Amino acid sequence: MFPSQSSSASGTETVAVPQTDGSYKLHGFKWFTSATDADMTLTLARVQDRTGATTPGSKGLSLFYAEVSRDDDGRLRGIEVQRLKDKLGTRQMPTAELLLDGLPAHRLSDEGRGVASIANMLTITRIHNSVSAASTMRRVLQLARDYATRRTAFGKLLKDHPLHMQTLARMEVETRGAFLLVMDVCRLLGREESGIATQLDTHLLRLLTPVVKLYTGKQAVAVVSEGLESFGGQGYIEDTGLPGLLRDAQVLSIWEGTTNVLSLDVLRCVARSSGMVLHAYFTHVKSLLAGASSVSSLAPAVKAVDGSLSELEEFVHVAASRGQSYLELAARDLAYSLARIYTGALLIDHACWKGASPSDSYAALRWCEQDLCPVVAKQKRGCYDSRTPPLDAALVYDQPIEG
Incomplete structure (x- = not known):
């Protein structure tokens, strides 16, 4: 290629x-x-x-x-x-x-018409990239889980150390979330390729393809790095094969568009659809939450996702009047917010499936403990104001800051 x-x-x-x-x-x-x-x-x-x-x-x-x-x-x-x-x-x-x-x-x-014609191929390769990210996360986690049942430290197995289990649990939540997000986008692609996609499906696929690629690419690097650390010094030794996992994972946030390039692609997607893709997004997330409204054990997670979704809707409304430069500064955080909220809704929905285990509910609750809508938190701190770009440049290049 x-x-x-x-x-x-x-x-x-x-x-x-x-x-x-x-x-x-x-x-x-x-x-x-x-x-x-x-x-x-x-x-x-x-x-x-x-x-x-x-x-x-x-x-x-x-x-x-x-x-x-x-x-x-x-x-x-x-x-x-x-x-x-x-x-x-x-x-x-x-x-x-x-x-x-x-x-x-x-x-x-x-x-x-070359760029337009190659767009469909980019959809496929970006989803392939996301599948690789999710599988890489699962691979390193499986290795870390097994190692924790064999390695003794401070007189007991790693799996018997609560802090170590907390770390692996956080990796597990990230991995489960990535898997559900990737598989849902694959579902949308399958519906489109088989000719049964609704307009909502089409809008979601267009919006979520860059979102799933950029977010899982970042997740994979973080989870694999944490995975290597869980092996201690062995994670840094080439003979174990573990360092190669981290080197290979790093390309997942670069291939098929870097995080910033894909974040701007999300903005273009929203602009070209006159907001229809976001309408599809909000509609689908609300439908996923509706199915869990009667499950009391998931109430905190539902409340967190629903509240973050409302905040995101308000941000979109306000940001639309602020101009393109404002939106560009918020693009990465907006993409992260879209990914975290949608993944939270998928985890909640999955926990409601027939045959779901208690760990599925716990994974949804743990996912929703994080800041699901970072774009709003940073908006409140003025991170996207007009003074931000010159201040950022001054900070990076150690230049005098006026005012």
Whole structure:
């Protein structure tokens, strides 16, 4: 795959030269190319007109399909590998800098519609990323649980130390929450792909895809780091294989859009739908809570999610009148709030299922002990005011602060 994420696609310099048979040949440099051992690729490039000119910006990009093949001497056709990237993790998958020199390709999209055409693929890859995050969290937690039944410290097994169990319990809650959030987005994707999605489903999928990716990516790094710590010194030794888990987890918040890029994508999603995606979000969360209204053991969790949802609705109403710069400063915290509230509602709903265990109810209660709507708490502290950007810049670069 020759990636061109939305944050950097507009700077793509790859040129597609039309051929007489209707195909194209690609020329240009790809600085970051994932899965370079693949047999095919989708890539963005600018179609060159008869004068040799191309259209700048994202509007000039088209989507192309190319097959990776070799000549009789085993050399790649139209591709020259400049060098392999020396990455922090995911070293099993080669990533390289490539020079395209006449790579045969076929245009898939209309000219200038490359970014729009690749959006569906980004939905899939972002959900795949989220599945990887949830599975990584579960893997390290399973290892930590087993280790706690074998390792003795201060005269007793780790599992018999309340503080250690508290730590693992917090990891368990995060892992369960991530799993339910990911599976619910997979459910929405399945409904869309099978043609039975309602308008509410479609709006939720569009909103939650960047939300689930950015939030589980961050969760995975935190949970895996805590998991390594639960092994003590063993977690820092390469022979155990544990450090590799942390290195590989770190890419989950970077691939397919960083946290900030995806947070801004959430804002674009809300703006382009005239608020319909948020209406779908609020409607669905309320429906999830309604099913638990008669379960007394879940009352504190329901109250927490319902209260946070009301706060979020009020924030959206107020922020809409504050301007784009205000919303951009709040984008990350807004995305976190959307993720935590929705996950809380899913945990509550799951605890109401037939056959649910008492631990499911406890997980919902524990999840809802945290600040479910950080965007409101920071709004009250003035974190998104107009003075914030210059103060942040002064703080980062150690410049004088006036006033």
